[in-house]
Amino acid sequence: MDKVIIVYASLTGNTEEMAELIAEGIRATGATADLKVVDDCNAVILQKYDAFILGTYTWGDGEMPDEFLDFVDEMEELELTGVVTSVFGSGDTTYPSFCGAVDELEEKLQGWGAIIAQESLKVEFGPTMEEKQLCREFGEKMVARLATEMGV
Numbered sequence: 374m375d376k377v378i379i380v381y382a383s384l385t386g387n388t389e390e391m392a393e394l395i396a397e398g399i400r401a402t403g404a405t406a407d408l409k410v411v412d413d414c415n416a417v418i419l420q421k422y423d424a425f426i427l428g429t430y431t432w433g434d435g436e437m438p439d440e441f442l443d444f445v446d447e448m449e450e451l452e453l454t455g456v457v458t459s460v461f462g463s464g465d466t467t468y469p470s471f472c473g474a475v476d477e478l479e480e481k482l483q484g485w486g487a488i489i490a491q492e493s494l495k496v497e498f499g500p501t502m503e504e505k506q507l508c509r510e511f512g513e514k515m516v517a518r519l520a521t522e523m524g525v
């Protein structure tokens with residue numbers, strides 16, 4: 374059975390809500406989804422999974438939250454070439470860099486050679502009914518891409 378981990382940072386709960394819906398989508402396929410708050414784990418945990426998903430809100434002027442900085446440093450020490458991943462997050466379109474932290478994480482993952490399974494999912498504040506469905510589909514697509522990459 375495929376095992377996917379979702380690691381996220383969420384201050385007011387919007388990104389967390391997305392993470393839970395994405396996990397729902399993954400589980401609907403029969404795969405396993407574990408959810409972890411970024412502060413509570415070291416990036417080495419990613420190595421125990423077939424694929425991982427990162428979720429973050431955006432802070433300051435399009436920046437990644439401080440909670441993610443150590444995790445990013447730890448990821449730099451890992452071999453992520455060919456690992457299937459994707460990124461999501463919540464932001465606010467009134468800021469010049471909407472979901473800038475999502476883009477930053479995606480760029481880093483690309484730089485490390487990871488396979489970006491699908492376009493990043495960005496939502497303004499909490500997900501609407503329609504966006505809730507997009508979150509579930511995001512989880513489902515992740516498992517489908519994993520199956521393709523593993524040649525199943």
Ligand SMILES: Cc1cc2nc3c(=O)[nH]c(=O)nc-3n(C[C@H](O)[C@H](O)[C@H](O)COP(=O)(O)O)c2cc1C
Nearest residue numbers: 383384385386387388430431433435464465471472
């Ligand atoms: C001080 C501050 C700075 C922010 N800067 C940005 C930003 O640059 N870009 C953006 O898209 N959202 C920005 N946001 C909005 C948050 O990312 C947004 O409220 C998000 O929904 C929070 O997600 P969370 O509920 O998971 O913590 C900022 C919010 C605050 C309070």
